[in-house]
Amino acid sequence: MTEEKRRRGRPARKAADEGPGARERILQAARAEFAERGYDRTTMRGIARAAGVDAALVHHYFGTKDDVFAAAIEVSFEPAMVLPQILGQGEAGIGERLARYFIGIWENPATRAPLLAIVRSALTHEAAAKVLRGFVLRRLLERVAGELDVPDPRFRAELAASHMVGIVILRYVIQVEPLASVDPEEIVRMVAPSLQRYLTEDVDGRPTED
């Protein structure tokens, strides 16, 4: 089958595609593609090409482009691995652990570029916003909220998330000084008490326990 023919028709699956690293390779390629092209101009075929696999395999592992997009977000946050660590150590210090985790993801250049692209896509394309909304709700906020012993736990989790999102925007996107250059631990130190209050104190500011 010629390269031209394969581009037009349904691509043949190659034996090399099926290796155990294929799924991970596709995810890395997807992050790079979304980062470089944005949500709109990223295609399943382009992701497949960048990963060195057939488009059929991308469909096989992930389904639609939106599903790949959601998986590309998730691989950056690793919620299944990290959230239990943050939430499982009790209420004391939860604000600090959450702030450090979130800032840490953005301080890592390997995760920052694709995440920036994802955030930009979500802010400019309703389809991408919908994916992020679904992902943020299902995977991150609900898990956090499920561990909280406060009224309106999801609202509280969203308030904490909003603060971290805003810091990301001002520090990494708009790059307002001195916030853009300050030591990340300085941000954690200042922000942790705000997150702690949202996640563990009742409306009038009294701790719900401890």
Place this chain on the structure above:
Amino acid sequence: MTEEKRRRGRPARKAADEGPGARERILQAARAEFAERGYDRTTMRGIARAAGVDAALVHHYFGTKDDVFAAAIEVSFEPAMVLPQILGQGEAGIGERLARYFIGIWENPATRAPLLAIVRSALTHEAAAKVLRGFVLRRLLERVAGELDVPDPRFRAELAASHMVGIVILRYVIQVEPLASVDPEEIVRMVAPSLQRYLTEDVDGRPTED
């Protein structure tokens, strides 16, 4: 001079342009143009056409496209009018007043649409980000910081701003529930203590005065 000719050459200034409302009309047109087309595709000529004035008058009043962009942001925030009210009443309640002012601008549909467009532009175009950075720094954050009696007042002002920006992103852009539908006063009530801490308390959480 024919309409076709005027489009090609430097437009003649009409007597009607010079009315006292021309500047305001240009600003309204600029906000609408930036909102509809985004930063990149908005032109001085397009703004002039929408305002019913000659492009030369837009240049006369504002200079460059970036200057119009900055002015379009500023007219939404009205910092000259509003900031003295927020800052001039002492430290007690400053977090609540700032939160209510900021949310209020976004709850008003007349200011929300153009602001959303401006935020989207700043998040996706470096030129727009640079304008917002300059504006945010010069006009808003420095004025707020100038009134604060805390260490690193600009950093503190930016932390407060970051929280409000993040709420705007989650509530109005990504529209995460329940944050997207909750009564604005509920947000003010929850967020005000965080802003108050940034703007008036020292690093260890002790009030700097009162």
